[in-house]
Amino acid sequence: MPELPEVEVSRMGIAPHLEGQTITSVVVRDRRLRWPIPEGVTALAGAEIARVERRAKYLILHTDKGYLIIHLGMSGKLRVVPKDSLVVKHDHVDIQLSSGQCLRFNDPRRFGCVLLSEQHPGLDHPLLKDLGPEPLTEAFTAGYLHQRAKGRQQAIKTFIMDNHVVVGVGNIYANEALFKAGIHPKRAAGKVSLARLQRLVPIIKQTLTEAIAQGGTTLQDFTQADGQPGYFKQHLNVYGRGGKQCMVCKQELTEIRLGQRSTVYCKRCQR
Numbered sequence: 001m002p003e004l005p006e007v008e009v010s011r012m013g014i015a016p017h018l019e020g021q022t023i024t025s026v027v028v029r030d031r032r033l034r035w036p037i038p039e040g041v042t043a044l045a046g047a048e049i050a051r052v053e054r055r056a057k058y059l060i061l062h063t064d065k066g067y068l069i070i071h072l073g074m075s076g077k078l079r080v081v082p083k084d085s086l087v088v089k090h091d092h093v094d095i096q097l098s099s100g101q102c103l104r105f106n107d108p109r110r111f112g113c114v115l116l117s118e119q120h121p122g123l124d125h126p127l128l129k130d131l132g133p134e135p136l137t138e139a140f141t142a143g144y145l146h147q148r149a150k151g152r153q154q155a156i157k158t159f160i161m162d163n164h165v166v167v168g169v170g171n172i173y174a175n176e177a178l179f180k181a182g183i184h185p186k187r188a189a190g191k192v193s194l195a196r197l198q199r200l201v202p203i204i205k206q207t208l209t210e211a212i213a214q215g216g217t218t219l220q221d222f223t224q225a226d227g228q229p230g231y232f233k234q235h236l237n238v239y240g241r242g243g244k245q246c247m248v249c250k251q252e253l254t255e256i257r258l259g260q261r262s263t264v265y266c267k268r269c270q271r
């Protein structure tokens, strides 16, 4: 599943090809995504794209005729290709541009979405209006997290993965960040001291920033017909390593399910 770094790299990959372009037409080959693609998208013909924004894992195309919201779901991919290039299976939508290229959305599993919003969706769209702060902005601080965690019995791992608390901390990143910060994933969020959150928050930021930087090397893939910008290979200390040795203390790593998600930690290093 594309996580925040993959979506941010998608934004970086497509934005230079879209910003300043006029949409000449929108071709919908199949409406049946997670929610049906609204009929109104074809009315975006003639609209100019001012910018491509990312909010959580949503991409938002700002145009002078409204906002187009795109989510990649489980398997969605965006590419910028010449508009007459060969259409393959699961190429559900083309947003054709005055440059002669098009933004092509492919999604085999159809959990993605393409939606419209008249106003900026961050203000009033049900999918976006209640989201927590972006992890890589100044709004996400240890003080903020401490405030939100007060009195909460919820496990710290599920707490930081809650999009209402902070967006974009996916399962891999939560596992890795808690290991690096030495915090036990099941510890009650309200029982993690401010000092330990002051260690955790920069680690979350660093983990996400490193993944984005690594993905930055794949930007040209967005304009190649067979480009498959996929998961970023990263050095993982705990995720996927249940039963193996802790890289710090050699103790066997414990794997449990927490909130239905695989959770791996070191009993000795994480308290």
Ligand SMILES: [Zn+2]
Binding pocket: 246, 247, 248, 249, 250, 251, 266, 267, 268, 269, 270
């Ligand atoms: Zn250890």
